[in-house]
Amino acid sequence: MFHAFASTLMNLLTTTIGRLRVIGFLEGVSFLLLLGVAMPLKYFWGAPEAVRVVGMAHGVLFLAYLAVTLQAMLEHGWTWTRGALVALASLVPFGTFYADVKWLRPQPAV
Secondary structure, eight states: OHHHHHHHHHHHTTSHHHHHHHHHHHHHHHHHHIIIIIHHHHHHHOOTHHHHHHHHHHHHHHHHHHHHHHHHHHHHTOOHHHHHHHHHGGGSTTHHHHHIIIIISOOOOO
């Protein structure tokens, strides 16, 4: 089972869209952890350390998401509108997951 997961992950990382999907997933999870775990720990229980750690990870992933979005725009000839929508999705909770389903997953052949 782990071999199948590792194989799928390696296949995703070989393409720009695959990297964007993986980074988008990680960025989306880090955003939800920041909003749903780290922020309540800081403001309700007085533990700001979680925001420092999760916030830094989220910031790095956010910048990586934007960089790979720009790379995908250039490589695949996306319009500015499509690139902006994919990038703006990272500003909304669950947005990167929506972008993955709506714009990044391979579409089935008809």
